Amino acid sequence: MKVFGITGWSGSGKTTLMKALIPNLTARGLRVSTIKHAHHRFDVDKPGKDSYEHRAAGATEVMIGSANRWALMHELRDDPEPRLDDLIARMTPVDLLLVEGFKTEAHTKLEVYRAAIGKTMLWKDDPRIVAVASDADVPGLALPRLDLSDIPSIGDFIIAQSGLAGAS
Template structure:
């Protein structure tokens, strides 16, 4: 599986680009999964649901299944957060995994950058950035600059990047 981070600072448009890029890539026959890093506690179920009650009771894992989907929730229970590689190993094989978050990870990244946000350009110091999608001209970068609002152009780049192997 090819792994490509969608990296950038908060408010840059990572989620918006990812959500637009998935259907553009799948329409081209590319199978895509995603991994999203959250910097805060989160729940995928809610109080009163059986799965929530199972977790609250101390279950290490709770798997919920229906005719439409299944979800596995794993509680760390004090153990360290797993690495990105550990999490990727749990996914079924696809052509591409888009990783949102882990901007300082050691995997190839497509940076989403908006100069108006006043944040630094990751590509300036991170050799793992393979391209930058931006809403402005970036004259001093050594990687391709992609138009942030042209999802087909970004998908063209990603498709070619996958094909490079």
């Protein structure tokens, strides 16, 4: 399974890019899954739902299944936050696993950058960033710059970087 990351600061457009990339890549015949880094206090469950009540009662894991999908929730309680490799190991193998966020983890990444958010660029301090997707020119950029609105070209770049050129 090939792993490729989309990284950048909050508000840069990572999720918007992911939402456009997934159908672009799956239309090429690739099986794609994703892992997204979330804020510390996120929850996919709601008080009052049976699954929430099971976790609140102390269950370490709760699995919900239906004819359409299943989901597994695992409570960390006092355990440390899992590393990206630990999460990847739990995934069903696919052609391409897109990772959103996880700035400090060691995987090949594309940085999403918008000058308007006023943050420093990440590529200067992360040799695993291989290109920048931006909505404007980036002075002094020593990596390929991709147009943030050109989803097919970004898809081509990810496929080439991931060694999947013959798979699509």
